[in-house]
Amino acid sequence: MYKSLVLFIVLLVVASCQKQTIWDVKDYGAKDDNLTVNTKFIQKAIDECHKAGGGTVTINGGVFVSGTILLKSNVTLNITEKTTLLGSINPLDYPIIEPFIDATGQFRGQCFIAAIDAENVAITGRGTIDGQGKMLSPKNVKKTLKKLGLEDVKPDLTGLEADSNNYVNNNIRLSNRPFLVRMVRSKKIKLKYIHLRQPAAWTLHFLQCDNFEVDGIDIYSHANRNNDAIDIDSSTNGVIKNCTIDSGDDAICFKSTSPEATANIEVYDCKISSHWGAIKFGTESMGDMKNITIRDCLVYNTKGGGIKIISADGANVDNILIENIQMENVEMPIFIRLCERRLVYRNANRKSTGSINNVTIRNITAQVSDLEKLRMKPTTGLYFSGTPNHSLGSINLENIKIDVPGGGTKEDRKITVPENETEYPEFTKLGATPAYGLFARHIKNLVTKNVVFTTRSNDKREETILINVDKFN
Structure with missing residues (x-):
């Protein structure tokens, strides 16, 4: 006891x-x-x-x-x-x-x-x-x-x-x-x-x-x-994986509302639907964005862009790898834009115009939504633009297949795309292009390998138009 x-x-x-x-x-x-x-x-x-x-x-x-x-x-x-x-x-x-x-x-x-x-x-x-x-x-x-x-x-x-x-x-x-x-x-x-x-x-x-x-x-x-779903803002050393996202605005968005960088991020094995941009860099972009990898993702039912890379406020976007992405029913497969908006956040000092360089996008299949569902008609598969005074750097494209709805007319071949250097950096602000496949301007080095476009209806525009592209392979 x-x-x-x-x-x-x-x-x-x-x-x-x-x-x-x-x-x-x-x-x-x-x-x-x-x-x-x-x-x-x-x-x-x-x-x-x-x-x-x-x-x-x-x-x-x-x-x-x-x-x-x-x-x-x-x-x-x-x-x-x-x-x-x-x-x-x-x-x-x-x-x-x-x-x-x-x-x-x-x-x-x-x-x-x-x-x-x-x-x-x-x-x-x-x-x-x-x-x-x-x-x-x-x-x-x-x-x-x-x-x-x-x-x-x-x-x-x-x-x-x-x-x-x-x-x-x-x-x-x-x-x-x-x-x-x-x-x-x-x-x-x-x-x-x-x-x-x-x-x-x-x-x-x-x-x-x-x-x-x-x-x-x-x-x-x-x-x-x-x-927005996930915003990585002036943040570093992160992993986003195995996520399912259905968002009314940007789904996975890299940005910098401060001069500090967003860097060393990996995203993979995600299913993404968005009403604006599925995978996006910007538009708030003061701090640099670098060393970012996105891979093995499904993008579907997206009314905005599948992949958008934007530097508008001074960010140097560098060493970006996007690979193994399947897109179904998207509005704009890939949009890359460098511009001179230069907004300021958090009382920081205004920055000079930034840059976009060393971007590799490979192993992409994309099916663009039907023409009646699009905001920009006729549409374009790949839409890249710097400005007359600030060119994009090196963009590398490999194994990309894009199916577009077509519908461009002979009159659309005469379209002149405005520069709009300081406006909100969205493809709808620049408007339709005279090319149904690739429209690229103000780029120092554009490398393409096995990039294929198909159209579901007749399109009388050129497949590819390059303006002020210093080097093209």
Whole structure:
């Protein structure tokens, strides 16, 4: 009896000394009733986990409503299968974090889940993070604020506006449209298997982050305008793999809204659908973009470009490899554009015009959508353009097969494509070309090997037109 009592006490002491590894948000007052705003309860669990040295904060149950949640170092947020973390429809539940103004002139800064200056953070589980983006449209925000008897809070724009102020619409637009997940100046980040749904703006944003991995996540983002899926922004040393993406705007987008570079990124084995650009560099492009590989991906049902490489604001885009991409029902297979817009972000110094060099694109098959579905008619398979004063560098194309709808007329052979050096760098801004296959101008070195175009109907334009191309093989 005495020995049993001693053993029991010893086991009790050992158990009490074991480090806690899991924090359940329900233990802090969170309710999964699809009604209670659980921000303070979830944040309390995260803070306690962080103070204890780290571990896993678990959200398990039905539907948990919340406003902005800040992850801390060494904390994993685990949302279990069939559990939903739902964004509040009250815009005042989303404080402004690391604000900036994007290339379209929209004020950005709010987000649902964020990590700022953190290390070793993760979001895991097979549950869902849903931003309720439709309820955060300007019209619905006004209704919500009126119903709650609240006044909107206007943000402070001091130091955020570009000196040139030449945004797309030439004015600053305010809104209450939080990103879904935003990682800022953080490192050692992992997102795995989570379902990301319906943000009011961008879905997953990495800003000035280092060492991140995105594996097996699923994104559906069509609740509002500018619903980008994954934005890698002035961030380095990342992997994106095994993801399924269906986005209303750019799907996987490399950009730089600061002078810091986006570099050393690998993307592979992803299925991508987009209403704007599936694989895109830019348009925000102050910092360099280099050493980036995209391979083994399917691009389908994409209304914008399959592959877009753009330097508009001073970025030097260099050492890019894109290979083994299959495209089905896309609008513009490959678009490369260097221009002289030179927008400024985050009160940085304005940069000189950048460059695009050492780009290799190979093993691509693309089937362009039917003509009646396209914005630019007739269309072109490959569309490359620098400017008269700033040529593209070396572009290498190999094993590319593109099927276009055709439909070009003899009159279309007379088209003169405008330079539009400082305008928004989109192929629809430049317009149709006199070639159905390859239109390329202002390039120092263009190398092509086994590049084949087919047309589904008669096209009376030239297959290839080169203007101011110094070297062509």
